[in-house]
Amino acid sequence: MKAVLDEDRVTAGLTELARRQATLPVDPDLHRAGRARFLAQALREPARQAPRWRAAWWAAPATAVAVAAWMLWPRALRYEVKGSELDGPYVSAPLSSPVDVTFSEGTSLHLDRDAKLRIEEVRSDGARVLIERGKMAVHVVHRARTAWVFVAGPFEVRVMGTRFDLNWDSTAQTVDLLLHEGSLEVMSPFGRSPIAMRAGQRFLGDLLHRSTTVVDAAERAPGSAELPPWLAAGQGGSVGSPETAETSADPATNPFAAANSADELAGEATGRTSGARSSRAMGARRASWQKLLASGQFAALVSDAESRGIASCLSGCSSIDLRSLADAARYIGQSELAEQCLYALRRRFARSDSSAAAAFLLGRTFEASGALGTAETWYDTYLAETPSGELAAEALAGKMRAAEKLRGRPAGAAIAREYLRRYPTGVHAGVARRLLAQ
Amino acid sequence: MASHLLPRTPAHQVARFPYDKLGDAELVEAIRRTRDPAVLGVVWDRYAELVRSVLRGVLGADAAIEDLLQDVFVAVLRGIDTVRDGARLRGFLIGVTVRLAVLELRRRKIRRWVTLSPDGSVPDPPIPPRDVEGREALRSFYRILDQMATRRRLAFVLRHVHGLEMLEVAEALGVSESTAKREAARGKEQVTRLAMRDPAIQHYLEIRRGDHP
Numbered sequence: 001m002k003a004v005l006d007e008d009r010v011t012a013g014l015t016e017l018a019r020r021q022a023t024l025p026v027d028p029d030l031h032r033a034g035r036a037r038f039l040a041q042a043l044r045e046p047a048r049q050a051p052r053w054r055a056a057w058w059a060a061p062a063t064a065v066a067v068a069a070w071m072l073w074p075r076a077l078r079y080e081v082k083g084s085e086l087d088g089p090y091v092s093a094p095l096s097s098p099v100d101v102t103f104s105e106g107t108s109l110h111l112d113r114d115a116k117l118r119i120e121e122v123r124s125d126g127a128r129v130l131i132e133r134g135k136m137a138v139h140v141v142h143r144a145r146t147a148w149v150f151v152a153g154p155f156e157v158r159v160m161g162t163r164f165d166l167n168w169d170s171t172a173q174t175v176d177l178l179l180h181e182g183s184l185e186v187m188s189p190f191g192r193s194p195i196a197m198r199a200g201q202r203f204l205g206d207l208l209h210r211s212t213t214v215v216d217a218a219e220r221a222p223g224s225a226e227l228p229p230w231l232a233a234g235q236g237g238s239v240g241s242p243e244t245a246e247t248s249a250d251p252a253t254n255p256f257a258a259a260n261s262a263d264e265l266a267g268e269a270t271g272r273t274s275g276a277r278s279s280r281a282m283g284a285r286r287a288s289w290q291k292l293l294a295s296g297q298f299a300a301l302v303s304d305a306e307s308r309g310i311a312s313c314l315s316g317c318s319s320i321d322l323r324s325l326a327d328a329a330r331y332i333g334q335s336e337l338a339e340q341c342l343y344a345l346r347r348r349f350a351r352s353d354s355s356a357a358a359a360f361l362l363g364r365t366f367e368a369s370g371a372l373g374t375a376e377t378w379y380d381t382y383l384a385e386t387p388s389g390e391l392a393a394e395a396l397a398g399k400m401r402a403a404e405k406l407r408g409r410p411a412g413a414a415i416a417r418e419y420l421r422r423y424p425t426g427v428h429a430g431v432a433r434r435l436l437a438q
Numbered sequence: 439m440a441s442h443l444l445p446r447t448p449a450h451q452v453a454r455f456p457y458d459k460l461g462d463a464e465l466v467e468a469i470r471r472t473r474d475p476a477v478l479g480v481v482w483d484r485y486a487e488l489v490r491s492v493l494r495g496v497l498g499a500d501a502a503i504e505d506l507l508q509d510v511f512v513a514v515l516r517g518i519d520t521v522r523d524g525a526r527l528r529g530f531l532i533g534v535t536v537r538l539a540v541l542e543l544r545r546r547k548i549r550r551w552v553t554l555s556p557d558g559s560v561p562d563p564p565i566p567p568r569d570v571e572g573r574e575a576l577r578s579f580y581r582i583l584d585q586m587a588t589r590r591r592l593a594f595v596l597r598h599v600h601g602l603e604m605l606e607v608a609e610a611l612g613v614s615e616s617t618a619k620r621e622a623a624r625g626k627e628q629v630t631r632l633a634m635r636d637p638a639i640q641h642y643l644e645i646r647r648g649d650h651p
Contacts, residue, residue: 007630007634009643010630010633010634010639010643011598011626011629011630011633013642013643013646014575014579014629014633014639014643015598015599017572017575017576017579017642018495018576018579018595018599019495019599019600019601021494021495021498021499021576022491022492022494022495022499022599022600023487023491023494024494024499026487026490030504031486034482034486034504034507034508035479035482035483035486037508038478038482038508038511038512039475039478039479039482041508041512042473042475042478042511042512042515043475297641
């Protein structure tokens with residue numbers, strides 16, 4: 001339950017936040033560079049009251065220091081833009097053609113059509129680049145001291161030297177990063193530790209669903225560039241046909257049902273006024289739930305569902321809403337409600353991508369609660385239904401962990417071997433190798 | 439003590455008293471006498487962090503802070519002869535910082551740089567991106583500060599964000615202690631009133647308090 005925040009707490013909380021920001025530690029290199037810059041400037045300042053002989057006394061060392069400071073002063077990289085006009089720090093690719101940005105040390109960015117970025121800061125060892133929308137291919141030249149940062153929404157990619165594609169969908173709030181060469185780290189708003197990536201891996205982040213996934217790019221079907229189902233769902237993307245087949249509940253008795261059918265059978269004119277009204281209501285609720293989910297108001301989302309009736313939602317909500325409710329319930333620890341939603345997804349949208357993802361999430365939920373046997377079963381279910389699915393590597397790793405804890409190292413090692421065979425550079429490869437080496 | 443500061447003594451005969459052990463009054467004296475880069479470096483090391491934090495607190499963290507930091511130290515160097523009491527170097531630095539921050543605020547207001555980037559969107563303060571709620575709350579906080587009169591804004595930030603004594607706030611603003619006290623109190627009242635209505639700030643504070651997971 002929310003309580004009204006009192007005035008003193010508001011001021012104290014805000015000033016503490018501002019203080020924290022104001023006193024953020026400064027990079028020692030930046031401090032030293034600022035010092036050198038100040039000293040160089042100071043030496044150019046006329047010593048107004050100093051006698052002439054004293055000025056002469058100091059002229060030689062002062063000049064030496066000034067020259068040294070000038071020589072040591074790191075020079076920021078320069079860059080040029082081909083294919084578009086530079087608008088302050090902004091680079092926008094027109095709808096008709098891509099744009100190339102080349103930095104003086106050789107790093108290059110290739111913006112797809114209609115992509116937009118902001119070069120926020122350029123230093124001697126790299127730059128901080130914000131991708132505002134669209135896709136760009138990045139090639140960072142590795143040097144002894146390199147520090148490049150690429151920001152896509154709340155996701156931050158730290159790079160030493162590498163080549164990757166970065167795609168930020170500002171509408172769906174999803175990021176898709178495909179690493180071709182080298183290694184890098186991704187900071188996600190959902191975790192404190194950076195996610196390390198190696199060549200051949202793909203990072204998928206979904207702000208609305210508060211999810212991040214690393215998959216092996218190689219396991220994707222050639223030419224398959226679409227986002228996984230949960231990301232597609234986040235964009236209001238397609239849902240499988242079984243989902244639409246399951247929306248026959250009576251709109252008169254189920255507040256979710258008519259909206260569900262109208263919404264998911266998008267494009268099919270129902271010709272019913274109530275259906276159109278419900279469609280609007282459904283759209284409004286979906287937007288509202290996604291907004292609540294995105295802003296972290298999980299309890300409010302669950303509370304809204306409760307006020308409408310959990311049972312009605314379980315039988316009438318769309319797969320997207322069920323998934324939103326399941327996520328919100330998981331985040332606030334209502335694992336029972338989360339399970340109900342995931343089971344409803346399995347039951348009502350059988351054989352769909354949402355159903356398979358629900359199997360994986362059930363595995364995760366049971367693993368977190370210590371029910372390892374059940375977790376292993378659900379991981380197995382996911383792997384059986386979608387052996388090359390987007391979450392297959394994660395499911396196999398979960399199965400490996402559960403098997404080791406349940407039946408000991410040899411059981412875990414057998415799955416570790418299978419994991420390494422399928423994903424030799426996967427994110428859990430290190431764990432698998434350690435398991436085999438024990 | 440002053441004799442230690444004179445550069446006439448050859449370094450190989452008598453070791454120079456380490457500048458970083460000097461008090462502020464002696465540092466000011468040494469700058470006046472010698473403008474020795476070593477002394478200036480000590481002043482930088484001692485006070486750059488404080489000045490930077492005041493600039494960040496008043497203006498919000500952005501790319502212009504490092505340039506303003508340079509401006510403050512150069513201004514202090516130029517005005518070092520006007521420092522009557524060297525022991526109050528810290529207060530003098532804060533005063534210069536505040537004056538330059540006022541100029542910067544005025545400049546930004548004119549150019550609409552306070553909240554608007556060239557395309558009209560609000561720029562993000564450079565705080566850790568994972569703290570999404572904190573970033574949103576900070577944006578709202580600086581939007582509220584932008585609505586305040588400059589003197590009130592400064593009094594509020596110096597007193598409540600940086601925790602300066604009221605006498606220091608008054609000195610930095612060049613007003614009486616009672617005026618500084620009144621402005622800081624009114625600033626707090628205004629910030630609190632507007633913050634109570636701001637959903638981003640409310641959300642951040644609720645999370646911080648534990649209303650949300």
